[in-house]
Amino acid sequence: MIDGDQTVDESLVRFVRATGPDHTxxxxxxxxxxxxxxxxxxxxGAGAVLQLLARLADAETVFEFGSGFGYSASWFLRGGAGRVxxxxxxxxxxxxxREFLTDAGLAERCVFESGDAMETVERYGGPFDVVLVDHQKSRYPEAFEAVRRKLSPGGVIVADNVTRGPASFSAVLDHLESGEPLPADDDQTAGTAEYLDRVRTADEFDTAVLPVGSGLSVSVKRR
Ligand SMILES: C[S@@+](CC[C@H](N)C(=O)[O-])C[C@H]1O[C@@H](n2cnc3c(N)ncnc32)[C@H](O)[C@@H]1O
Structure with missing residues (x-):
């Protein structure tokens, strides 16, 4: 199946789902x-990875840039996060x-912040044990800079949509592989490429992209 400028291997998607946790x-x-x-x-598929990351990081606090109606948060909470x-x-x-997470009995471990995530994060000093970056792709690099010093040692920053979504992934790939210039009029593609470049070259982080869901970039802060 072709999705945007990416080919999606449906049998792999089914395999990841069939071998991962069921929905509550x-x-x-x-x-x-x-x-x-x-x-x-x-x-x-990606939700199960978020659950795993919260568990591995023994997460006390998770911060999300772009939460929608709480689906990704529900996975962090399943992974034992103390607070999202x-x-x-x-x-x-x-x-x-709030309604969904109340129904699930999880709302007491949530802080619901209405407004621009880039402003909200300034009111939090950290430490964050896990951060999810899943808002405007043009602002991914800004989000990384806002939290890189607030992440705890061993903490994780994970960004969604790095292989599939609103950005042009063939343009990101050409840029990262061969230094091709990024399209000047596409800030979502530029934001995605710049984020990947920054986390990959940041001395204090180890980074790998997991081709699950829409592609997760996972970076762990060294202890
Ligand atoms: C891809 S969805 C998030 C999905 C969610 N993480 C999940 O998996 O359940 C992106 C959301 O981020 C919100 N958003 C985008 N930019 C934002 C910003 N700067 N501050 C707060 N929310 C933002 C959008 O309204 C949208 O609901």
């Missing part, structure tokens, strides 16, 4: 809502997230 009842409702609204949440800070500038999405 509330997550299944969230997924059905996302499907009905064509809302781009991380999906079940959800940020969302669409108040209706955030209110729906």
């Amino acid at each position: 009842d509330v997550q299944a409702e969230m997924a059905a809502h996302a499907e009905a609204e064509s809302f781009p949440n991380v999906g079940r 800070v959800l940020t969302e500038f669409d108040e209706d999405e955030l209110a729906l997230g």
Whole structure:
């Protein structure tokens, strides 16, 4: 199947889902809502990785840039996160997230922050054990700079949509492989490429891209 400028191996997608955790009842409702609204949440395959990262990092605090109605947060909470800070500038999405997470019995471990995530993060000193970057692709590099010193040693920053989504991935690839210039009029592609470049060359981080869901870039801060 071709999705944007990427080929998606459907049998691999099915395999990852079939071998990963099932949705809880509330997550299944969230997924059905996302499907009905064509809302781009991380999906079940990537969600399972978020759960794993929270567990591996023994996460006390998770900060999300772009939470929608709380689907990705629900995976961090399943992974034992003590607290998830959800940020969302669409108040209706955030209110729906509060409803879903209340139904799931998880809302007490959530902080719901309405408004621009880039402003919200300035009010938090950290430390963050896991950060999810899943808002405007043009602002991914800015998000990395906002949290790189607030991440705890051993903490993780994970960015969604690095292989699939609104950016042109063939342009990102040509840029990273051969230094081709990025399209001047496409700030989502430029933001994605610059983010990947920054995390890959940041001395204090080890980074790998996991080709799961829409592509997760995972960077761990050295201890
Ligand atoms: C891809 S969706 C997030 C999905 C969510 N992480 C999940 O997997 O369930 C991106 C969301 O980020 C929100 N958003 C984009 N830029 C934002 C910003 N600067 N501050 C707060 N929310 C933002 C959008 O309204 C949208 O709901």
